[in-house]
Amino acid sequence: MNAPVQITHLYKTYTRRRWLGKNWEKPVLKDVSLTLEENHVLGLVGESGCGKSTLCKVLLGIEKPTSGQVLADGKDVAVLSKSEFKKLRRVMQVVYQDPYSSLDPRMTVRQTLSEPLDIHGLKKEPRERDAFLKDLLAAVGLSATQLERYPHEFSGGQRQRICIARALALDPKILVADEPVSALDVSVQAQILNLLKKIQTQRHLSMIFVTHDFAVARFLCDDIAVMYQGRIVERAPAEELFLHPQHPYTRALLAAVPSVQGPCLPPEELAEAPGRTDWACPFAARCAYAQASCKSNRFELKEIFPRHACACGVLPFATEKKKSA
Amino acid sequence: MTCSSEPILEVRNLHIDFTAEEGRLPVLCGLSYALPKGRVLAVVGESGSGKTVHALSVLRLLPPNAHVSGGEICYKGQNLALLSEGELRRIRGGKISMIFQDPAASLNPVLTIGQQLTETLLAHRKMSKEEARRQAARLLEKVGIAGAAKRLEEYPFQFSGGMCQRVMIAMALALSPDVLIADEPTTALDVTVQAQILRLIKQLQTESGMSAVFITHNLAVAAAVADEVLVLYAGRCMEQAPAEQLFKNPLHPYTQGLLNSLAPLHQKVEKLPVIAGHPPVPGQAQAGCPFAPRCPFASEKCRQSCPPLFEENGRKTRCWLREVHA
Numbered sequence A: 001m002n003a004p005v006q007i008t009h010l011y012k013t014y015t016r017r018r019w020l021g022k023n024w025e026k027p028v029l030k031d032v033s034l035t036l037e038e039n040h041v042l043g044l045v046g047e048s049g050c051g052k053s054t055l056c057k058v059l060l061g062i063e064k065p066t067s068g069q070v071l072a073d074g075k076d077v078a079v080l081s082k083s084e085f086k087k088l089r090r091v092m093q094v095v096y097q098d099p100y101s102s103l104d105p106r107m108t109v110r111q112t113l114s115e116p117l118d119i120h121g122l123k124k125e126p127r128e129r130d131a132f133l134k135d136l137l138a139a140v141g142l143s144a145t146q147l148e149r150y151p152h153e154f155s156g157g158q159r160q161r162i163c164i165a166r167a168l169a170l171d172p173k174i175l176v177a178d179e180p181v182s183a184l185d186v187s188v189q190a191q192i193l194n195l196l197k198k199i200q201t202q203r204h205l206s207m208i209f210v211t212h213d214f215a216v217a218r219f220l221c222d223d224i225a226v227m228y229q230g231r232i233v234e235r236a237p238a239e240e241l242f243l244h245p246q247h248p249y250t251r252a253l254l255a256a257v258p259s260v261q262g263p264c265l266p267p268e269e270l271a272e273a274p275g276r277t278d279w280a281c282p283f284a285a286r287c288a289y290a291q292a293s294c295k296s297n298r299f300e301l302k303e304i305f306p307r308h309a310c311a312c313g314v315l316p317f318a319t320e321k322k323k324s325a
Numbered sequence B: 001m002t003c004s005s006e007p008i009l010e011v012r013n014l015h016i017d018f019t020a021e022e023g024r025l026p027v028l029c030g031l032s033y034a035l036p037k038g039r040v041l042a043v044v045g046e047s048g049s050g051k052t053v054h055a056l057s058v059l060r061l062l063p064p065n066a067h068v069s070g071g072e073i074c075y076k077g078q079n080l081a082l083l084s085e086g087e088l089r090r091i092r093g094g095k096i097s098m099i100f101q102d103p104a105a106s107l108n109p110v111l112t113i114g115q116q117l118t119e120t121l122l123a124h125r126k127m128s129k130e131e132a133r134r135q136a137a138r139l140l141e142k143v144g145i146a147g148a149a150k151r152l153e154e155y156p157f158q159f160s161g162g163m164c165q166r167v168m169i170a171m172a173l174a175l176s177p178d179v180l181i182a183d184e185p186t187t188a189l190d191v192t193v194q195a196q197i198l199r200l201i202k203q204l205q206t207e208s209g210m211s212a213v214f215i216t217h218n219l220a221v222a223a224a225v226a227d228e229v230l231v232l233y234a235g236r237c238m239e240q241a242p243a244e245q246l247f248k249n250p251l252h253p254y255t256q257g258l259l260n261s262l263a264p265l266h267q268k269v270e271k272l273p274v275i276a277g278h279p280p281v282p283g284q285a286q287a288g289c290p291f292a293p294r295c296p297f298a299s300e301k302c303r304q305s306c307p308p309l310f311e312e313n314g315r316k317t318r319c320w321l322r323e324v325h326a
Helices: A052-059 A082-089 A109-119 A126-139 A144-148 A156-168 A186-203 A214-220 A238-243 A248-256 A318-324 B051-058 B085-091 B113-124 B129-142 B161-173 B191-208 B219-225 B243-248 B253-261 B300-304 B320-325
Strands: A005-016 A024-036 A041-045 A067-072 A092-095 A174-178 A206-211 A223-228 A231-237 A302-305 A308-310 B007-020 B023-036 B040-044 B066-075 B096-099 B179-183 B211-216 B228-233 B236-242 B310-312 B315-317
Touching: A005 A052, A024 A052, A024 A206, A024 A231, A041 A052, A041 A214, A052 A067, A052 A174, A052 A206, A082 A092, A092 A156, A109 A126, A109 A144, A109 A156, A126 A144, A126 A156, A156 A186, A186 A206, A186 A214, A186 B253, A206 A214, A214 A238, A223 A238, A223 A248, A231 A238, A231 A248, A248 B191, B007 B051, B007 B211, B023 B051, B023 B066, B023 B211, B023 B236, B040 B051, B040 B219, B051 B066, B051 B179, B051 B211, B096 B161, B113 B129, B113 B161, B129 B161, B161 B191, B179 B191, B191 B219, B211 B219, B219 B243, B228 B243, B228 B253, B236 B243, B236 B253, B310 B320
Parallel strands: A041 A206, A041 A223, A092 A174, A174 A206, B040 B211, B040 B228, B096 B179, B179 B211
Antiparallel strands: A005 A024, A005 A067, A223 A231, A231 A308, A302 A308, B007 B023, B007 B066, B228 B236, B236 B315, B310 B315
């Protein structure tokens, strides 16, 4: 049985052609390897610009990988033809961050939800279609009376429910969610998070969940991958990551998350060492634990405990974990 | 609490309306608070609760379609609404200064950082240009920007978001104001940078004994910086209490719901308790408590009439359930 999503040694570089001189190049993803397991939620956590949204775009076929392989439902997304991609869309769907810009303001909810069904020629019989749409709305917590309304008549949370319903219309196996709650009000976030969790369990979805919020990731994700400057620096089952974070960057991130219950790690001072920008380890310039060996060696993502991989050669906290184990 | 000391900034029964096609939309309905010297007040609310509008009104920066329809804002006892433009200029920046949400958008992209920093100094203080530059460099160092003298020559695009926000803070503190109003100063920043900026603001605030109004939608940020927290909902103060008490023992059902609905960082839970429904749209006028339609404890009384703020042990709560305790 293939994993729903399998990414191996993925590189993505954005290039801009210049008339003269060298092309402008920006490497965004560097040697990313990831597996999304069946019926699991994989969280991608990182700060802005770390490449988490680009990873989603490559997976969805919006961007082409520069090198490496991305298998979605066993198919290589880089070489799929248009018609093959259309088939893949029935299996893999997406929910975006901003529910205001991702719905067509001139389409009613019925039209929005019918579009994917029309494209794929499903549920053509009007009565069947109608019943299906009503069920779909009920599944995301909206009422059937709202089918004929336009997006502007809904609040942000309700719009995100419509976006989720649209993604579910084709009954996909894989759902990519790119920061689906970060544009929502605090009191509405919890509703949408509960809904995503319920749907994931009921429909046995495999889900890639992009977020910058560790608390949200802890609630929803089975596995978490932490990204930094286009690389995965740590990957572990969610609870393992929270209880025994290993990479200095993961620890710094966790310590920086404010929480009403107080921070979950003592504040971690990030070193400001701009002199280390040319070091092999990309995090060395901010790392308080960098050693001479980080200057020339970039440490690959390596399994240090069962199912727990970390890209750090110093591992200042590994003994702590062994003791507690 | 240092309630005995004279408040440095006082907002009394502030009402603000927006003029829209549908008529007048009330955005703020009778907000009152007193900010004592050297304290940090966090104003917490969701979008549309009126928190930013209130901040803009303090320095009379409201857009033309908004107007103050009642109440007053007093700085050291003088009503800011009655000041002439000239008098207000001396207060803006000099006595009360402000930091905005998006640091990159609040700096002028075609002027160097040095030009923008010295502009503030030269406009308010009698000093030579060289003196102003030296002062500007000192300010940059104070907010933790290395190589300040050289960086004064640089333009905003050469600064990262966190660095731009440090420049904004330097600018806001240039004239050692008495009150700093920070409107979502870390919302556009990454968490590691947010932590640094929060620590910096707190440190500078403690050192200078400045007072601050900190506007945020993020309860955790409020917990990190504030002495006192005011929870806004639909233009009304729902609860005001010392920060520690508010987070440990929230009294208003809305505050309780908000705190419960946050995904906890410290443990994994299976389901998040939610507040049903969604925040009201400004202008959807209704009788009774604005939170009643979403409140699990709402009774007929709540739907009929809006409760006043009940005071008990230095806390204020707008909820009929607190009536017996007050």
